[in-house]
Amino acid sequence: MASIGKIARRTFLIGSAAIVGGVAFGAYYVSRPAPNPLKPGEGEAALNPFVLIDQQGVTLFAPRAEMGQGVKTTWAALIAEELDVELEDMRVLHGPAARAYYNSAFMADALPNRGYDVSDFQHSIGEVLGVLGRTLNMQGTGGSTSMKDGYKRMRQAGATARETLKQAAANRLGVDRDQLKTANGMVQAPDGTSMSYSEIALDAAKLDPVESDLRPRSEWRLLGKTQPRVDMIEKATGTAEFGIDVRQPGMKFASVRMNPRLGAGMNGFDATEAQSMPGVEKIVDMGDGVAVVANNTWLAMQAVEAIEVDWQEAPYPPETDQVFARIAEAFDDEPNSTMRDDGDADQLPEGAVELTAEYQLPYLAHATMEPMNATALFEGDKLTLWCGNQMPTIHQWKCAAEAGLESEQVEVHTTYLGGGFGRRVELDFSILATRLAKKMPGVPVQLTWSREEDMRHDFYRPGAIGRMRGAVKDGAAVLLDGKVAAASPVAQVMDRIAGLPAGGPDKVHVEGFFNPPYAIPNFRMSGHLSDISIPVGFWRSVGNSFNGFFVESFIDEMAHKAGIDPMEFRLALARQEWAPAAGVLEAVKEMSNWTGQTPDGVGRGVAMCYSFGTPVAQVIEVFDDDGNIRLNKAWIACDMGLALDPETVKAQMSGGMVYGLSAALFGEITFANGEVEQGNFPDYEALRMSTMPHTEVQVLETQKHMGGAGEPGTPPAAPALANAIFDLTGKRARRLPLMHDFNIWT
Amino acid sequence: MSTTLRINGKTHQVDLPDDVPLLWVLRDEVGLTGTKYGCGVAACGACTVHINGEAVRSCQTTLADVDGEITTIEGLGTPKAMSIIQQAWVDHQVAQCGYCQSGQIMQAANLLTDNPTPSDADIEEVMQGNLCRCGTYPRIRAAIHSAAQKMQEA
Structure with missing residues (x-):
């Protein structure tokens, strides 16, 4: 059994524990040992397993939310690489909500550097700060962090398990451990004897875990190569369990209507009609909304719609134009941050030509394919929760508070997520399911939102305004001075999760604004925070989603003002600042055979954004189809530093771009009477098979650090498309969605 | 109000009002959750099943409308015997x-x-x-x- 004394001195220690029929390897959280670390008592050390070996075989734990990004497969591959097992023979589980599954990369990303310019020293500081993720109880999936977080730690878990199993086999055979080899879940001796991990698991459980160096990249079997995804067969056969598919004995189906004026309360309601509708079993007052429990979800939705509710007024300006006027007021206040201030941005350099532009971007919904839902069972001293979520420990904590229990009394089962995109970081669906379950002790209840309820109760990508001023001289940018105003998702999320104000410069608000990898001598970028209370949250790529548009649209305007090809203009600025940024531009230039010229009726645009550690360049080609604008082709290049699974990276880059293009063409959330006007996909269209451009992706690995994959494909999409439309039509898109100002082919 | 349905080669008796969409009969009554709810207005296709071999949006097909053999994703193939x-x-x-x-x-x-x-x-x-x-x-x-x-x- 592992010695636990070292934990206080070590940030990440692989321990082990005996289990029925075998052994588990994992990480400890607290420092006091428990007789059974898999089921510790109060204050005792819990071992949260990453590897479990029993008589049935090997199980790997990937405690990150699988929302389509392939994390379950690549996380398991990190362990399997060192453990010498084959992925197709493994069971891969998400595991429970647990503190030892903290995400170390969350805190590293919060450091106030530009990202691409971090020294090795700063990188190490980032890793040490990662320990804070553990003490803050942050088991989470988001910010494109999973691979940065798991890369070292999971290979260590696999290596320790392997060496301990070898030691157990060596003891049994009476040979030295280094004479043994491992492959395919077996230990092999020089004389040809071999034994499976299951056979020696009980012996291994009696040993102290044995540490080992990690294998160099040249010896990798799985990492760096594309692996078949472990969730693919389930997803092709309808057997993958999403939150909405959870079925428990005796379960009831419910639906909810909360105040469409977001954040406001309810004066009262009349449920007389709903009461007598078919299938209805219970009407529940949810405080600032109502829920209906029935024997069928659709019957619950029909009944909840039939309730007459007297809603209170919105705590924000009720009409869209008033909302944006209010956001613009933030420019009158001191900036929250000026994270870039190089040279003298007040002074127009002599002989330079000045230009200005203002851009405005709408609120956006996440619109995951699976509407929000959660299933809860309250049993007095215990709450069990099933849902797809990106933050299991936080859901555990907040639902405990809602139920009047301690976190330890709440069991969270994380299912597959039918899309996340940042929406399932939020807690509202679990808290509402808990509130409902508490009214029905002993009865499992599944709460499902209608699509309309989902779209009208999101935590939106904030509406944002960018005011840009720049100057060009001798064909180059000599000044860039920008201001962005929007509400802050970080400030709101900190308040929702912890009830704490967010202090200091809000880096997320200006990400992609203060740190585009371009060398511009006079360069000042400021962030202004609006306190408007419309709920906002993390929408795939977060601040980069609007800042990327402001910067890359304006850089394009500057290139045209300077009379230089927009590709060459960017390349010149990027080469002087950071080679990988220039590298991705070079790559798309070559892939698209960019000449700076397009035939009549064809337009091309380029954009390059650096986000979540990854520079991504995109070229989009559009054409005029009898007066309508159609997307034809897209070329994407990204520099990952290290691509652990190249096909998964390509899928994420292409999918991230589609998410950005859908929003650019059709996406907007607007307000009337304080209520969101859009309710379903016909009002919130997206790219479809017929409007999808033919796409090629190239994955480079030249930069020093490993970049994220889930989000960086999104920011360049909208500006590359808008720049292409400018090339085609000569008309600048200074607001989105494009469908309002251009004829888009659908 | 008992209705008889043929789904993936098996017979099911369901006891729900006539206007309940097939989607919600499959998911909440029969327990076939492979067919998904996305929009409820035939705008996303997540609920597509076959009736007599023809693709239909099960969110827009009421129990009363069903006239024939239903096939869902579970009936097309299984993890061990995929189509x-x-x-x-x-x-x-x-x-x-x-x-x-x-x-x-x-x-x-x-x-x-x-x-x-x-x-x-x-x-x-x-x-x-x-x-x-x-x-x-x-x-x-x-x-x-x-x-x-x-x-x-x-």
Whole structure:
């Protein structure tokens, strides 16, 4: 059994524990040992397993939310690489909500550097700060962090398990451990004897875990190569369990209507009609909304719609134009941050030509394919929760508070997520399911939102305004001075999760604004925070989603003002600042055979954004189809530093771009009477098979650090498309969605 | 109000009002959760099933409207015995979040029945009603072409 004394001195220690029929390897959280670390008592050390070996075989734990990004497969591959097992023979589980599954990369990303310019020293500081993720109880999936977080730690878990199993086999055979080899879940001796991990698991459980160096990249079997995804067969056969598919004995189906004026309360309601509708079993007052429990979800939705509710007024300006006027007021206040201030941005350099532009971007919904839902069972001293979520420990904590229990009394089962995109970081669906379950002790209840309820109760990508001023001289940018105003998702999320104000410069608000990898001598970028209370949250790529548009649209305007090809203009600025940024531009230039010229009726645009550690360049080609604008082709290049699974990276880059293009063409959330006007996909269209451009992706690995994959494909999409439309039509898109100002082919 | 349904070759008795959409009969009453709720207004295709081999949006088909043999994703094949089209989905590693894929596969299966050798334009025409927020369209297209080829060989 592992010695636990070292934990206080070590940030990440692989321990082990005996289990029925075998052994588990994992990480400890607290420092006091428990007789059974898999089921510790109060204050005792819990071992949260990453590897479990029993008589049935090997199980790997990937405690990150699988929302389509392939994390379950690549996380398991990190362990399997060192453990010498084959992925197709493994069971891969998400595991429970647990503190030892903290995400170390969350805190590293919060450091106030530009990202691409971090020294090795700063990188190490980032890793040490990662320990804070553990003490803050942050088991989470988001910010494109999973691979940065798991890369070292999971290979260590696999290596320790392997060496301990070898030691157990060596003891049994009476040979030295280094004479043994491992492959395919077996230990092999020089004389040809071999034994499976299951056979020696009980012996291994009696040993102290044995540490080992990690294998160099040249010896990798799985990492760096594309692996078949472990969730693919389930997803092709309808057997993958999403939150909405959870079925428990005796379960009831419910639906909810909360105040469409977001954040406001309810004066009262009349449920007389709903009461007598078919299938209805219970009407529940949810405080600032109502829920209906029935024997069928659709019957619950029909009944909840039939309730007459007297809603209170919105705590924000009720009409869209008033909302944006209010956001613009933030420019009158001191900036929250000026994270870039190089040279003298007040002074127009002599002989330079000045230009200005203002851009405005709408609120956006996440619109995951699976509407929000959660299933809860309250049993007095215990709450069990099933849902797809990106933050299991936080859901555990907040639902405990809602139920009047301690976190330890709440069991969270994380299912597959039918899309996340940042929406399932939020807690509202679990808290509402808990509130409902508490009214029905002993009865499992599944709460499902209608699509309309989902779209009208999101935590939106904030509406944002960018005011840009720049100057060009001798064909180059000599000044860039920008201001962005929007509400802050970080400030709101900190308040929702912890009830704490967010202090200091809000880096997320200006990400992609203060740190585009371009060398511009006079360069000042400021962030202004609006306190408007419309709920906002993390929408795939977060601040980069609007800042990327402001910067890359304006850089394009500057290139045209300077009379230089927009590709060459960017390349010149990027080469002087950071080679990988220039590298991705070079790559798309070559892939698209960019000449700076397009035939009549064809337009091309380029954009390059650096986000979540990854520079991504995109070229989009559009054409005029009898007066309508159609997307034809897209070329994407990204520099990952290290691509652990190249096909998964390509899928994420292409999918991230589609998410950005859908929003650019059709996406907007607007307000009337304080209520969101859009309710379903016909009002919130997206790219479809017929409007999808033919796409090629190239994955480079030249930069020093490993970049994220889930989000960086999104920011360049909208500006590359808008720049292409400018090339085609000569008309600048200074607001989105494009469908309002251009004829888009659908 | 008992209604008899034939689903994936089996007979089921359900006791629900006539106007309940087939989607919610399958999911909440029969327990076949592979068919998904996405929009409820026939705008996303996640709920696509077959009735007598024809693809329909089960969110717009009431219990009273059902007239024939229903096939859901579970009836098309199973993890141990996948249909050719499901195997093509796995070969091309199509799914990301996977939520829309049951509907995509059911729509594609119907396409290949009607048109065993579809062109890109044919695929776009038939599949445009099926939304995928992860943007897996290029791999869906490739999987359909490859399933078409396998079916020709079979």
